[in-house]
Amino acid sequence: MISPKSSSIKRNLRNGRIFSARNENGAVLPFVFFAFSVCFAFLALTLDVMRTVHCASALTHAARTASLYSYQKAFSDDGVYDQSQMQSNLSLALAEINGSQGAPWCTAPAGPFQSSNATETPVVFESTDLKISQNINSQDPGDFYLSLRARRDGADGLSMRFLPLIYGFNNIVGLPVPAGVDVANPYRVVEVCAQPATRIGAGDASRLAPLRPWFNPALCSCFPLALSYEQMRVASQSDQTVQIYAVKVRGSKSSISNNAMNDILGCFVNLTPTGGAQNYYGGTAGAQSVNQLYENLGTFSNAHSSGVSASGVVERDSQIRAFDVSSPEFSSRAQQIASRVKALCSGRFYMMPVVEQNPLISQNNKVVGFARMKLVDVTLDSATNAFTILVSIGESRPMANASVGTQIAAVPKTGGVNLTTPAKDIFGARLYNFASNSLSAAPRGIVMAPATSPRLITGGSL
Numbered sequence: 001m002i003s004p005k006s007s008s009i010k011r012n013l014r015n016g017r018i019f020s021a022r023n024e025n026g027a028v029l030p031f032v033f034f035a036f037s038v039c040f041a042f043l044a045l046t047l048d049v050m051r052t053v054h055c056a057s058a059l060t061h062a063a064r065t066a067s068l069y070s071y072q073k074a075f076s077d078d079g080v081y082d083q084s085q086m087q088s089n090l091s092l093a094l095a096e097i098n099g100s101q102g103a104p105w106c107t108a109p110a111g112p113f114q115s116s117n118a119t120e121t122p123v124v125f126e127s128t129d130l131k132i133s134q135n136i137n138s139q140d141p142g143d144f145y146l147s148l149r150a151r152r153d154g155a156d157g158l159s160m161r162f163l164p165l166i167y168g169f170n171n172i173v174g175l176p177v178p179a180g181v182d183v184a185n186p187y188r189v190v191e192v193c194a195q196p197a198t199r200i201g202a203g204d205a206s207r208l209a210p211l212r213p214w215f216n217p218a219l220c221s222c223f224p225l226a227l228s229y230e231q232m233r234v235a236s237q238s239d240q241t242v243q244i245y246a247v248k249v250r251g252s253k254s255s256i257s258n259n260a261m262n263d264i265l266g267c268f269v270n271l272t273p274t275g276g277a278q279n280y281y282g283g284t285a286g287a288q289s290v291n292q293l294y295e296n297l298g299t300f301s302n303a304h305s306s307g308v309s310a311s312g313v314v315e316r317d318s319q320i321r322a323f324d325v326s327s328p329e330f331s332s333r334a335q336q337i338a339s340r341v342k343a344l345c346s347g348r349f350y351m352m353p354v355v356e357q358n359p360l361i362s363q364n365n366k367v368v369g370f371a372r373m374k375l376v377d378v379t380l381d382s383a384t385n386a387f388t389i390l391v392s393i394g395e396s397r398p399m400a401n402a403s404v405g406t407q408i409a410a411v412p413k414t415g416g417v418n419l420t421t422p423a424k425d426i427f428g429a430r431l432y433n434f435a436s437n438s439l440s441a442a443p444r445g446i447v448m449a450p451a452t453s454p455r456l457i458t459g460g461s462l
Contacts, residue, residue, distance in 0.1 A: 044161075044162030044163075044165060045162060045163060045166060047161070047162060048160050048161060048162050048163045048184075049163075051109055051158065052158055052184050052186055054109060055108050055109040055152060055158055055184075055186055056186045056188060058106070058107070058108035058109065058123075059108050059123065059150040059151065059152065059186060059187060059188040060150070060188045060190065061106065062105075062106035062108060062123040062150040062188075063148050063149065063150035063188050063189065063190040064190045064452060065097075065105060065106060066094070066097045066105065066106065066123075066125055066148055066150070067146055067147070067148035067190045067191075067192045067450075067452075068192055068450045068451075068452070069093060069097065069450075070090055070093045070094065070097070070130070070146060070148065070192075071146045071192045071194075071398060071450035072398045072399070072400055072402075072449075072450055073086075073089040073090055073092070073093040074086045074089065074090060074132065074144070074146065075397055075398055075399075077215050077216055077219065077220050077399065077400035077401075078219075078220075078348050078349040078350070078399055078400075079349055079372060079394065079395075079397030079398060079399040079447075079448075080349070080397070081144070081397065086132075090130060091127065094125045094126075094127070094130065097125060098122070098124050098125060099122060104122035104123070104124070105123075106122065106123040106150070107120050107121060107122050107123060108120065108121070108123050108150070108152060108156075109152075109158060110152060110155070110156040110157070110158065111155070111156070111157070111158070111159050112159055113155075113159050121155075121156050123150050124156075125148065125149075125150070129148055129149040129150070129151070130146070130147070130148050130149075131146070131147040131148075132144070132145070132146055133145040133146075133147065137438045137439055138436050138438045139433065139436070139438045139439060139440055139441050140438075140439065140440070140441035140442060142395070143193070143194075143439065143442075144193075144194065145191055145192065145193055145453065146191070146192045147189055147190070147191045147192075148189070148190055148192075149187055149188070149189045150187060150188050150189075150190075151185070151186075151187035151188075152184070152185055152186055152187065153185040153187070157183045157184065157185050158183065158184040158185070158186070159182065159183060160181060160182050160183060160184055163181055163182070164177075164181050164182050166181075167181055190452060191452070191453040191455055192450050192451065192452060192453060193430075193439060193450075193451060193452075193453040193454075193455075194396070194397070194398050194442065194448035194449065194450065194451065195404050195429050195430055195448060195449060195451040196369060196370075196396075196404070196423070196426075196427045196428065196429070196430075196442075196446050196447070196448060196449075197351075197369075197370050197398075197399070197402035197403060197404060197446075197447045197448060197449035198315060198316040198369075198403070198404055198405045198423075198427075198449075199313065199314070199315045199316070199402070199403045199404075199405050199449075200221060200222045200311075200313070200314045200315075200351050200353075200370060200401060200402050200447070201220070201221065201313055201401040201402075201403070202221060202273065202310065202311065202312045202313045203217060203218060203219070203220060203221025203222075203299060203310025203311050203401075204217035204218060204310060205218050205299040205308050205309060205310040206218075215400045215401070216400075217310075217401075218299055218300070218302065218310060219300055219348070220351075220399070220400040220401035221271075221299075221310050221311035221312075221351070221401060222271055222311045222314040222351050222352070222353055222370070223300070223311070223350035223351060223352045224268055224269050224270065224271045224293055224296050224297065224311060225247065225249075225266055225267075225268060225269070225341075225350075225352050225389065226266060226267050226268075226269045226320060226322065226352065226353045226354065226355045226359065226365060226367075227247060227264050227265075227266050227352055227353070227354050227355070227371050227373075228264060228265040228266065228354070228355060228357065228358045228359060229354050229355060229356055229357065229368050229369075229424060230265070230357060230358055231245075231263065231264040231265060232264060232354050232371055232426070232445070233424070233425070233426055235264065235393060235444065235445060236371075236393075236426045236443035236444045236445050236446060237443065237444070238441060238443065238444060240444065242261065242262045242393075243392055243393060244262065244376060244390055244391070244392055244393075245262045245263070245264050245373075245390070245391050245392075245393060246260070246262055246263050246264070246388050246389070246390055247264050247265075247266035247387075247388070247389040247390075247391055248263055248264070248265055248266065248386070248387075248388060249266050249267055249268060249325060249386065249387035249388075249389065250265070250325070250384075250386050251324050251325035251326025251327070251330070251361065251384065251385055251386065252324050252326045252327075252361050252362070253326035253384060254326065254381075254384040254385075254386045264391075265358045265359060266359065266389065267322035267323065267355075267359035267361065267365070268293055268322070268323040268325065268337070268387075269281075269284075269320040269321060269322055269323065269353065269365070270282040270283065270284050270289055270292055270293055270296075270320070270321055270323065271296060271311040271312055271314060271320065271353075272292040272293075272295075272296055272309050272311070272312065273309055273311075273312030273313070280312060280313075280318075281312060281318075281319075281320055281321065282321075283321060284321045284322065284323045284324065284362055285327075285329075285362070286329055287329045287332075289323075289329075290323070290329050290330050290332075290333050290337075291333070293323065293337065294333055294336060294337055294340065295308040296308075296309075296310065296311060297337065297340040297341060297344070298340060299311075300344055300350070301340070301343050301344055303340065303343070314353055314367060314370075315367065315405070316367055316368060316369060316423065316427070317366060317367060317368075318353075318366070318367045319364040319365070319366055319367075320353060320355070320364065320365055320367060321362070321363065321364055321365070322355075322359045322360060322361050322362065322363065322365055323361075323362075324361045324362045325385045325386065325387065326384065326385055330385065331385050334380060334382075334385045334387075335380065335382075338378055338379075338380040338387065341375065341378045341387075341389060342377070342378045344375050345375040345376055345377055345378070346375075347374065348374065348375075349372050349373065349374045349394050349399070350372075350373060350374070350375065351370050351371075351372065351399055351402065351447045352370065352371045352372075352373050352391075353367045353369075353370055353371075354367065354368055354369045354370060354371050354427075355367060355368065356368050356424075368423070368424045368427055369423070369424060369426065369427030369446065369447075370402070370427075370446070370447035371393075371445050371446065371447065372393075372394040372395075372396065372397060372399065372445050372446060372447045372448075373391040373392065373393060373394060373445065374391060374392040374394060375389065375390075375391060376390035376391060376392050377389075377390040378390070393444055393445040394444075394445055395444070395445075396442040396443060396444060396445065396446040396447075396448050397447075397448055398447075398448045398449055398450055399447050399448070399449075402447050402448070402449040403449045403450075404449045404450070404451045426443040426446065427446065429451075430442060432454035432455070437455060439453075439454065
């Protein structure tokens with residue numbers, strides 16, 4: 001008797017001939033082979049596709065990083081637009097990103113077309129990858145946009161190892177193989193615009209010479225003169241025609257009212273960082289605090305003593321303390337402070353913090369934004385130590401060391417509170433209008449900073 005488990009089963013057919021029959025399990029093998037082939041092909045395709053997706057993500061990051069860095073370089077460090085200097089500055093910025101002063105900033109997957117080729121190479125930007133656009137915003141004709149492309153092509157293209165196998169059967173059935181299936185050339189384009197700054201970085205009084213044509217660390221920090229939001233809100237409106245404003249700095253022994261339409265209430269503030277866990281900035285009481293203000297003003301004209309700190313980081317929601325100009329300690333240095341402010345009336349724009357309400361003397365004042373102002377003149381009433389500082393309101397432009405953040409403020413607050421409140425209207429993000437593909441107009445006199453545009457582009461040519 002023949003066992004049914006035998007690999008060859010003999011069966012007697014009608015004609016009497018005996019044949020060897022296949023094992024019944026053998027009928028499954030073609031299906032297993034087919035399923036395995038499909039899974040392998042899918043896995044292979046997935047590897048190529050996912051590598052391309054990863055590369056596209058790396059290119060987006062590279063384009064965003066480089067465009068945000070390059071945007072402000074089209075302006076001077078105090079936000080003045082100079083057409084003659086713009087191209088030179090942008091070329092230097094791209095060269096720095098490409099690694100002219102060290103390692104390249106960004107890398108992305110590439111190749112390999114040979115076993116010896118690298119699988120990741122630097123993302124290099126050329127002048128043809130950059131585009132400047134002006135007068136394209138119907139709501140703000142003077143707006144300025146920068147587009148930058150990050151790409152993988154030529155020797156940096158992505159070699160497709162498995163995708164060509166998908167088309168391997170085309171020749172068998174007489175179909176053509178599409179061109180370019182063995183290489184992918186992904187690219188991404190990012191557009192950058194200007195939004196109201198939420199953070200001004202710390203200055204560096206020890207670096208007297210500019211690090212770059214567009215950045216002087218000793219000057220690019222917050223100026224220790226705060227303005228009231230109550231009047232700044234009106235001054236920033238686009239229909240205002242007043243150009244010169246009088247910042248009235250008053251003490252506890254003098255009137256603090258603003259009488260004229262071009263008056264803005266202000267106060268001197270201590271922005272010298274102390275490194276305290278609760279109070280990041282210095283106080284306003286005593287001779288030492290007044291001297292910190294005096295030396296801080298000196299950092300903007302290279303007239304400070306050695307070892308002095310420039311203004312620390314100032315963010316939206318930072319708590320800064322206002323000096324009482326009527327105090328004996330301030331009175332003894334008032335003339336010196338006035339002289340230092342007058343020495344800075346040189347035509348440069350400064351970043352001045354704007355506080356939530358009319359200044360609270362000898363108290364903390366919450367920062368809600370930053371104004372871009374030029375010092376014009378200063379007068380001091382020796383009887384009351386009241387300062388009148390004339391300032392010229394500037395266009396809203398990006399300034400060096402200013403940035404836009406969406407997280408909670410990092411600068412410690414009194415009591416350790418780090419909650420971010422909604423932005424005041426003139427310092428809120430500019431809104432995107434889908435119908436006109438435009439951004440709302442920026443108010444006057446606001447410190448701006450580079451930000452990715454709501455019209456973010458993830459494909460397409462420049």
